[in-house]
Amino acid sequence: xxxxxxxxxxxxxxxxxxxxxxxxxxxxxxxxxxxxxxxxxxxxxxxxxxxxxxxxxxxxxxxxxxxxxxxxxxxxxxxxxxxxxxxxxxxxxxxxxxxxxxxxxxxxxxxxxxxxxxxxxxxxxxxxxxxxxxxxxxxxxxxxxxxxxxxxxxxxxxxxxxxxxxxxxxxxxxxxxxxxxxxxxxxxxxxxxxxxxxxxxxxxxxxxxxxxxxxxxxxxxx
Amino acid sequence: xxxxxxxxxxxxxxxxxxxxxxxxxxxxxxxxxxxxxxxxxxxxxxxxxxxxxxxxxxxxxxxxxxxxxxxxxxxxxxxxxxxxxxxxxxxxxxxxxxxxxxxxxxxxxxxxxxxxxxxxxxxxxxxxxxxxxxxxxxxxxxxxxxxxxxxxxxxxxxxxxxxxxxxxxxxxxxxxxxxxxxxxxxxxxxxxxxxxxxxxxxxxxxxxxxxxxxxxxxxxxxxx
Numbered sequence: 183x184x185x186x187x188x189x190x191x192x193x194x195x196x197x198x199x200x201x202x203x204x205x206x207x208x209x210x211x212x213x214x215x216x217x218x219x220x221x222x223x224x225x226x227x228x229x230x231x232x233x234x235x236x237x238x239x240x241x242x243x244x245x246x247x248x249x250x251x252x253x254x255x256x257x258x259x260x261x262x263x264x265x266x267x268x269x270x271x272x273x274x275x276x277x278x279x280x281x282x283x284x285x286x287x288x289x290x291x292x293x294x295x296x297x298x299x300x301x302x303x304x305x306x307x308x309x310x311x312x313x314x315x316x317x318x319x320x321x322x323x324x325x326x327x328x329x330x331x332x333x334x335x336x337x338x339x340x341x342x343x344x345x346x347x348x349x350x351x352x353x354x355x356x357x358x359x360x361x362x363x364x365x366x367x368x369x370x371x372x373x374x375x376x377x378x379x380x381x382x383x384x385x386x387x388x389x390x391x392x393x394x395x396x397x398x399x400x401x402x403x404x
Numbered sequence: 405x406x407x408x409x410x411x412x413x414x415x416x417x418x419x420x421x422x423x424x425x426x427x428x429x430x431x432x433x434x435x436x437x438x439x440x441x442x443x444x445x446x447x448x449x450x451x452x453x454x455x456x457x458x459x460x461x462x463x464x465x466x467x468x469x470x471x472x473x474x475x476x477x478x479x480x481x482x483x484x485x486x487x488x489x490x491x492x493x494x495x496x497x498x499x500x501x502x503x504x505x506x507x508x509x510x511x512x513x514x515x516x517x518x519x520x521x522x523x524x525x526x527x528x529x530x531x532x533x534x535x536x537x538x539x540x541x542x543x544x545x546x547x548x549x550x551x552x553x554x555x556x557x558x559x560x561x562x563x564x565x566x567x568x569x570x571x572x573x574x575x576x577x578x579x580x581x582x583x584x585x586x587x588x589x590x591x592x593x594x595x596x597x598x599x600x601x602x603x604x605x606x607x608x609x610x611x612x613x614x615x616x617x618x619x620x621x622x623x624x625x626x627x628x
Contacts, residue, residue, distance in 0.1 A: 229515070231489070300551060302489035305518040312438060312488055312516030319480045357447075 183271070184213050184245065190265040197221070197261040200254045203268075205245035210274040216240040216267050221259025228307040240266065244274045351375065405623050406495055406505045407431070408524035408553050412540030414511035416532040417561040419443055420593050421583075421615070422508035425528065426471040427598035428616035431504035434474045434495055436520045438483050441476035443508060444596050450475045452482030454494050461494040462501035470597050474498060488516055492523040513543065524553040526622050528615065529576065532561050533568060538575055545576055557581055557618035581615045583608050 188201040197219055205211050217223045217240045225236030235243040241253055257265075300308075340348075351374075355366040367375070407429070409422040419435070419442040426433035435443040435451065448466060449459035451474055465474045477483070499505045507520040521527060527548040531541050545555055555578040560567050567582040583589075584607050592602040600609040 300522060302492050302519060302522060305522050305551070306489060306515040309513060309515040309518045312510075312514040313484050313486070314439065314480050316484060319484045321481075 183207070184211055184268060186215065186266065186268045188264055188266050190261040190263065192261045195258060196224075197257050197259055197265065198254070199257065199265045200252070201266055202250055202252050203245060204250040205247065208247045210244055210246050211271050212242070212244045212274045213271045214240065214242045214269040215253065216269040217255070217257065217265070218267055219257040219259040219262060219265050221257040224256040224258070226254060229309075229311045231303045231306045231311075233307070234301075234304070240269070405431075405503070405526070406499050406507065406524045407556070407619060408507045408509050408520040408527040408548070409530060409559075410509040410517065410521060410527050410544050410548060410553075411530035412511065412513065412544045413532070416530050417559075417583075418511075418530045419508050420589060421528065421530050421559045421561060421612075422506050423471055423593065424598045424600060424612040425616055425619065426473075426506045427600050428612055429504050429506065429619065431506045432465050432472040432474060432498050432502045434498060434505055434507045434520075435476040436491060436495075436507050436516070437476055437510040438486055438488065438516050439510060441478050443473060443475060450477040450482075451494070452477035452479070452486045455486035455488065455490045456482070457487075457490070461497040465498060465502065470601055472502065488519050491519045495520070495523040513547065517544075518547060518551060521548045521551040521553040524548075524551075526556040526619065527553040528557050528559055528619060529555060529578070530559045530561055531572065533563050538572075541572075541576060545578075554622065556622035557615055559583060559615055579618045581611055581618065583611045583615075 183206075185204045185206070186201060187204075188199060190197055190199050192198070199217075199219070201215065203213055203215065205213070223236065223238060223240060225232040225241075227233065235241050236255070241255075243251075245251060306312075351367070351371050354368065354371060407425065409418050409425065411418050419437075422433050422435075423443065425431070433443065435441050438451070438455070441450075447468075449464040451464065453459035454461050454464050454474070461474070465472055495505055495507060507524060509520045510516050529541055529544060529548070541558070548555055555576065558572060558576055558578050558580045560569060560572060560580055560582045562585040563582045564585060569580045569582050573580045586599075586606060586608045588603045588606050589599045589608045592599045595602075598612075599606060600612055603609055
């Protein structure tokens, strides 16, 4: 019958579990090893992707006749004994070879190119994560926030939201230049611009005529 | 049918070949160069959004231009947020909506170059005679084979007099189509148009047609 040996140690609040599974029988067996710790399973990873066979609850894979496998994982939990259990074992199907039924091909030859029944995860594991490193990505910081204000102070008296809306309209007008329509502006932008222009005009008239109202009052007061 | 346009090197004309094949095969071109997108983006969601789970693959396809395109974003943050393992599912979703997909692969041999080959049924290798390094082409072909994207044809791009067609055919074991250097290709490409629309009788346009026919032949064989 399949046997399971384990060892668990705790470091900085994380339990490290080492185990060996052995299949002494003369036929391939599929095994499921379950986590008994009170925490998430942190599986071994390659290129950021969990090794084949690992899931939230533990590990599942096929052991060849007479095979002995070393496995390990970590968990942010207090160690308990035993940390793992053999949930079940069953005779592996005829079609299940040990290298395509849980054990990834690259576990046998880590740098080998993935086989044609590879999964996307296999491809990342063997060819490498193509994403740029997190440190390379510029991220908005609180320090960067005052910049628009500084620019507004030095150059433009137009408030930021108005400025950005106007730039967006200008950009849309540029893009729309190749369209079949006569005007580079969409009807919505046209009417919005018109409305803003009228509003500004009214506001200026009101303030100038308002100024006219205050002046006479000032003159009347003495 | 999903076709990957691959080639180890950058700058050999993968995006141009992908765009032309997209036009010839009436397919959606997916710009899968997650780090350095090459095909002009249009308005709306892009492949970064799709791979980050923010947009539906079929809805991110833009049909505004002469060739239907699923463009890719150009920001580092977008590339960081995009999960490369989602590419296969995304491309398959586009295939089920549009039937034919041509993937413009990134250069190199990392997982972002491997993933389109994993998704694809067949591949076209692009090589330039001037920068032709047989070792690179052979490595990409091996990767395509391992990931089950059989080599349909080799596009020997921007050739001059007497292209080494026969030598490359022997080395790579696939039909080789030589596409002559022609200003009209790059000019139309800059405008986002395939040369087959702008100058349908030009030599390159005829060659791209030939390349598409080779792809069609392989697709027919695999279906049988």
